[in-house]
Amino acid sequence: MVEDRCLRCGQEGEDTKGQTNSAGVSVADSGLSGQTEISYYMKADQNSRSASGLVVRNKEGRIVVAKSTLHENIASSFAAEAYVGFQATRLGIQLGYHTLDIIRDSKTVITKCQNANRDRSEIGAIISDIQSLKDYYQEIRFYFIPRLENTETYRLAKETLKKGEEQYLEGGT
Secondary structure (H helix, E strand, O other): OOOOEOOOOOOEOOOOOOOOOOOOEEEEEEEOOEEEEEEEEEEEOOOOOEEEEEEEEOOOOOEEEEEEEEEOOOOOHHHHHHHHHHHHHHHHHHOOOOEEEEEEOOHHHHHHHHOOOOOOOOOHHHHHHHHHHHHHOOEEEEEEOOHHHOHHHHHHHHHHHHHOOOEEEEOOO
């Protein structure tokens, strides 16, 4: 099982300080094991809660890992969109990937992640955290994806928010 620890401080878990109605991320690894895709989605409700869904697929398209996480006291949807990118980048490290393609539905966040200059917006600290993780990879790229192409992770996040239960499944679902 993959440990969910902060790469900066080593503490278990890391609470998100943002919310979003949707943020899709796909992470692909082109290492020795072939291509792996990680799709990510975040869904929020009116009570400042959100849930994120994460689906890892192997090169045949089979689900290898499915993970969902609940987040409380969400302050900003813009920050949550950036935090999704941070979580995907961190998960890639935890799973041992060396090459990543992160694909999400927020063009603003993608642009900020692609830019090496210090970001001074409300998500600047999160973008800085993403930038600091780039050194763990041989290559990392950020691309835009339409929201409609992330249905499996959307359903996972929606069900997690509805039931109030987190999940972590390995070896297929």
